[in-house]
Amino acid sequence: MGVNIAELVEPKETSLEAISGKIVAIDAYNTLYQFLSIIRQPDGTPLQDSTGRVTSHLSGLIYRTTNLMENGIRPVFVFDGKPSELKAEVIKARSERRAEARRKWEEAKVLYPEEAFKYAQASARIDATIVEDSKTLLTYLGIPCVQAKAEGEAQAAYMVQKGDAELVSSQDYDCLLFGAPIMVRNLSATRRKAKPDVVSFNELAEKYRITRGELVDIAILIGTDFNPGIKGIGVKRALKLIKKHHSIERLLAESEIEAIENYELVRDIFLHPDVNESYEIVWGTLDEKKVKEFLCEVHDFSEERVSKVLEKIEPQKTLCSQQKSIEQWL
Amino acid sequence: MFEAKIDAIVLRECIESITAVVDEGKLRIAEDGLKLRAVDPANVAMISFELKRDAFDDFHFEKGSDAEAANESPAATEVGIDFNKLQGILGIGGSDEVNLKLDEQAQKLFTRMGSLAYTVSLLDPASLRKEPKVPELEFPVQVIIKTDEFRRTIRAAEKIGDHIMLGVDGDEFYMEVEGDMDKLRLGLRKEQLIHLTPGTLHSLYSLDYVAAMSKGMSHADNITLNLGKDYPLQVDFEVADGKGKVSYLLAPRIESE
Numbered sequence A: 001m002g003v004n005i006a007e008l009v010e011p012k013e014t015s016l017e018a019i020s021g022k023i024v025a026i027d028a029y030n031t032l033y034q035f036l037s038i039i040r041q042p043d044g045t046p047l048q049d050s051t052g053r054v055t056s057h058l059s060g061l062i063y064r065t066t067n068l069m070e071n072g073i074r075p076v077f078v079f080d081g082k083p084s085e086l087k088a089e090v091i092k093a094r095s096e097r098r099a100e101a102r103r104k105w106e107e108a109k110v111l112y113p114e115e116a117f118k119y120a121q122a123s124a125r126i127d128a129t130i131v132e133d134s135k136t137l138l139t140y141l142g143i144p145c146v147q148a149k150a151e152g153e154a155q156a157a158y159m160v161q162k163g164d165a166e167l168v169s170s171q172d173y174d175c176l177l178f179g180a181p182i183m184v185r186n187l188s189a190t191r192r193k194a195k196p197d198v199v200s201f202n203e204l205a206e207k208y209r210i211t212r213g214e215l216v217d218i219a220i221l222i223g224t225d226f227n228p229g230i231k232g233i234g235v236k237r238a239l240k241l242i243k244k245h246h247s248i249e250r251l252l253a254e255s256e257i258e259a260i261e262n263y264e265l266v267r268d269i270f271l272h273p274d275v276n277e278s279y280e281i282v283w284g285t286l287d288e289k290k291v292k293e294f295l296c297e298v299h300d301f302s303e304e305r306v307s308k309v310l311e312k313i314e315p316q317k318t319l320c321s322q323q324k325s326i327e328q329w330l
Numbered sequence B: 001m002f003e004a005k006i007d008a009i010v011l012r013e014c015i016e017s018i019t020a021v022v023d024e025g026k027l028r029i030a031e032d033g034l035k036l037r038a039v040d041p042a043n044v045a046m047i048s049f050e051l052k053r054d055a056f057d058d059f060h061f062e063k064g065s066d067a068e069a070a071n072e073s074p075a076a077t078e079v080g081i082d083f084n085k086l087q088g089i090l091g092i093g094g095s096d097e098v099n100l101k102l103d104e105q106a107q108k109l110f111t112r113m114g115s116l117a118y119t120v121s122l123l124d125p126a127s128l129r130k131e132p133k134v135p136e137l138e139f140p141v142q143v144i145i146k147t148d149e150f151r152r153t154i155r156a157a158e159k160i161g162d163h164i165m166l167g168v169d170g171d172e173f174y175m176e177v178e179g180d181m182d183k184l185r186l187g188l189r190k191e192q193l194i195h196l197t198p199g200t201l202h203s204l205y206s207l208d209y210v211a212a213m214s215k216g217m218s219h220a221d222n223i224t225l226n227l228g229k230d231y232p233l234q235v236d237f238e239v240a241d242g243k244g245k246v247s248y249l250l251a252p253r254i255e256s257e
Helices: A028-038 A058-072 A087-113 A115-124 A128-141 A152-161 A199-209 A213-222 A235-245 A248-253 A261-272 A288-298 A303-313 B008-019 B083-093 B146-158 B206-215
Strands: A023-027 A074-079 A145-147 A167-169 A182-184 A197-200 A321-322 B003-009 B024-030 B035-038 B045-054 B058-061 B076-082 B097-105 B107-115 B114-121 B142-148 B163-169 B170-180 B183-189 B199-206 B222-227 B233-239 B244-250 B253-255
Touching: A023 A152, A023 A288, A028 A074, A028 A115, A028 A128, A028 A152, A058 A074, A058 A128, A058 A288, A074 A128, A074 A152, A087 A115, A087 A261, A128 A145, A128 A288, A152 A167, A167 B222, A182 B045, A197 A199, A197 A248, A199 A213, A213 A248, A213 A261, A235 A248, A288 A303, B003 B008, B008 B045, B008 B083, B008 B097, B008 B206, B008 B233, B024 B083, B058 B199, B076 B083, B083 B114, B142 B146, B146 B170, B146 B183, B146 B206, B146 B222, B163 B206, B163 B222, B199 B206, B199 B222, B199 B253, B206 B244
Parallel strands: A023 A074, A023 A167, A074 A145, A167 A182
Antiparallel strands: A182 A197, A321 B253, B003 B058, B003 B097, B024 B035, B024 B076, B035 B045, B045 B244, B097 B107, B107 B114, B142 B222, B163 B170, B163 B199, B170 B183, B222 B233, B233 B244
């Protein structure tokens, strides 16, 4: 998913401690999707409550997101809005892939269980209930939720540009195309599995001497969520072409490529994304009672485990205060 | 010319009340007695000190003849004193009475306690901080409490945390401190206090300062706490059997995210 420019970027390993104190705009769908695909039982069955409702995402939010907070990181979740029409193809393809994966998973559970988890992961999908549940839990945890107009990553990148957040957290590199100056990956992964790493757009731009516009054109050539790209052109070739000609228009003029559909529209999506400019980041306070009610009573989480994580993120008992000067009153 | 005689215990009590906030300051000597107003180096606390001439067994003051005749304010002289040093000397004095004599020309203060004579070099007033303005504050709440009760709570609080909350909740005055692990709260109802203006407010203060101040007030029977919401604390008490007055002013800590 997302644009495949992994070959170009050189992520630098970091740690939660290093990001401590920073406000991180998290691509909510990206993160929830990870939770839903990874947090599963060995046979691929997602976590469920006693009435059969999926709770993998809630588990991820309560245990992994609180881990960020415990490390002093201040997450803001940015939820996708209405997807661009250009994404319809990708969405359709994904949904077909999911359906196929779901069918294979059912089959695998019986025939070759060792494959089941893989197919189950691929069948993970986010529905309205999952989004609603996630927002409810985040609100009870005191974590702000921001609604994007379209792409969550674009909104997150915009928030960093505005200075309201310091990093975009996402697993894929689209946020760089959307203008995120710096992004972090693997924030919600367990420490054992993957260490968080950061990618700075400036470093990337300096390394290849390309602009954001050029990077977007490279992405369009190889294919994005909004266009299929040109068959046979990979990252290296695309980089070479753009470095030489600087834009898709010139590539067309020089007949390096024959045609590319909608490239101007796609470019516009990345360079001038439709964002919610009047967003508000509202820091709430942890409502322990409501978190427990929601997770333990409604969704059958272990009260003991939930209490334990909540303890860790409880606001410091000692008051944070600042000494004033007496001069103010003289 | 300034020459005076004062009970050693009274003088010690006065000096201790000053050193609770500042080490040095400009002491204003006038016909009606001594005055001092000074802010601590960190700009967090201020002391106003006043000792009337009748606190002394003997008190002579005359503004030097070379002083400006046109001076409209009551004749006074200002001397820079290292109170910390003076307090140390008084501690070993062992005498009932202290004689003080100022030599403005030589910039020395001669103190004599029985057979012990001690010459204190004065500090150059120009090297000392400017005297602060008189604050104009309005306190919605006033609490009068026995000094011992206040000091005992502060001593306990020091073992627990760094900041102390002083507040009034209806008819109750409370002092509260929270540490990482423990919490201490003293709650006194109106009838357990000498006086209380009912209200609902509190402010937070650095315990270091409050603890230092509580040492300076140890000789007073009662203290008056003037409080507001996120507002300075003013503690008033008497020294020298009511012939002196001390006011401490302490800037609050403001709670923030």
